[in-house]
Amino acid sequence: MTTTFDALSLFSGGLDSILATRTVMDQGLKVLGIHFVTPFFGKPHLIPFWQDHYGVEVQAVDISPQYVDMIVDGPPNAFGKQLNPCVDCKVLMLTEAKKLLGAYSAKILISGEVVGQRPMSQRPDALNLIRKSADVSDVLLRPLCARKLEITPVEEAGLVDRSRLLDLYGRNRKPQLDLARNKYGFTEIPTPAGGCVLAEIEAAARFWYLLRASEAVGVRPSPDDFTLAQTGRQLWTTKDAADLWLCIGRNREDNDKLAFQAKDTDLLFKLVDFPGPTALARPMSGAPWSTEAVRDAAALVASYAPRAVKSGEEVAVAVTTGPTTTTVHVLPQRTSSLGFCEPNRKGFRQWKAARLPG
Numbered sequence: 001m002t003t004t005f006d007a008l009s010l011f012s013g014g015l016d017s018i019l020a021t022r023t024v025m026d027q028g029l030k031v032l033g034i035h036f037v038t039p040f041f042g043k044p045h046l047i048p049f050w051q052d053h054y055g056v057e058v059q060a061v062d063i064s065p066q067y068v069d070m071i072v073d074g075p076p077n078a079f080g081k082q083l084n085p086c087v088d089c090k091v092l093m094l095t096e097a098k099k100l101l102g103a104y105s106a107k108i109l110i111s112g113e114v115v116g117q118r119p120m121s122q123r124p125d126a127l128n129l130i131r132k133s134a135d136v137s138d139v140l141l142r143p144l145c146a147r148k149l150e151i152t153p154v155e156e157a158g159l160v161d162r163s164r165l166l167d168l169y170g171r172n173r174k175p176q177l178d179l180a181r182n183k184y185g186f187t188e189i190p191t192p193a194g195g196c197v198l199a200e201i202e203a204a205a206r207f208w209y210l211l212r213a214s215e216a217v218g219v220r221p222s223p224d225d226f227t228l229a230q231t232g233r234q235l236w237t238t239k240d241a242a243d244l245w246l247c248i249g250r251n252r253e254d255n256d257k258l259a260f261q262a263k264d265t266d267l268l269f270k271l272v273d274f275p276g277p278t279a280l281a282r283p284m285s286g287a288p289w290s291t292e293a294v295r296d297a298a299a300l301v302a303s304y305a306p307r308a309v310k311s312g313e314e315v316a317v318a319v320t321t322g323p324t325t326t327t328v329h330v331l332p333q334r335t336s337s338l339g340f341c342e343p344n345r346k347g348f349r350q351w352k353a354a355r356l357p358g
């Protein structure tokens with residue numbers, strides 16, 4: 001791989017990031033796509049496809065710790081409709097990308113934003129705020145809407161030809177689709193952005209429960225915790241303690257992921273004599289679960305094993321923590337005595353309102 005590039009591009013894999021990158025490459029400049037990865041977005045396994053189909057060289061960069069810190073501390077410019085901190089997300093990505101410029105001898109930072117396209121992060125004032133907060137005024141180029149914006153230092157310096165940049169504006173996606181199909185001949189047209197679970201209703205509720213429980217027990221959730229919050233059926237209860245968090249696999253893929261994610265302090269549940277889900281309980285505070293909580297969780301896990309339920313009898317559930325496995329015998333029970341339930345959004349808006357900046 002070449003180690004010297006003229007420009008680095010924020011490359012989500014969404015259509016706008018592809019077109020922004022290609023627009024600058026069309027001027028004969030060498031561009032490296034930087035694909036940021038966090039627990040909430042990032043598809044580094046697609047890098048070979050992107051290189052093949054869109055002709056863009058791409059490098060994955062994991063920014064999970066910084067990104068999770070921003071979510072946990074509360075984004076300075078507030079969450080969007082769900083838990084998407086779009087303005088601060090862009091600020092963080094540009095800040096991190098700017099740090100990489102020197103390593104590649106690059107002088108330009110490309111972002112695929114289109115002024116007026118999105119209500120929160122692509123209003124003209126938001127674009128200015130992002131540019132200033134990330135301190136990238138000297139290097140930033142937004143090729144898709146450059147001719148709708150003031151001339152930038154990289155254009156003034158002659159590093160790119162402004163007349164060959166675009167003047168897209170607003171929410172109409174037709175110009176991007178025309179470019180993709182007719183100018184570049186792409187047969188696979190991705191969505192505008194790269195896919196981010198923070199903007200999804202169901203995922204936001206899952207993350208919110210994790211954030212809320214972490215606050216209650218005074219710990220900071222880790223990137224791994226946010227990955228776990230996306231795995232399987234999520235169940236929480238605050239009845240016994242604030243940190244009873246149980247994740248039950250819904251299929252083989254979930255089961256494998258849960259087994260893979262288990263840490264030494266987690267509890268892994270598995271039925272001994274019947275096929276059934278794998279489940280993982282993570283004590284957020286580090287305090288061991290009470291016997292009652294373990295039995296309640298085991299009964300719940302068993303209730304998702306049809307043959308165990310059909311037996312009508314107590315069944316054995318192995319509970320493993322680190323090197324130690326114990327077995328509890330429970331009647332499969334879907335109704336939890338400790339009130340385990342799946343995340344809902346009751347109180348979500350108030351919780352977010354209490355975290356508004358200023």
Ligand code: SF4
Binds near residue numbers: 041084085121193196
């Ligand atoms: S949708 Fe997600 S990835 Fe995109 S800007 Fe917003 S927070 Fe960032």
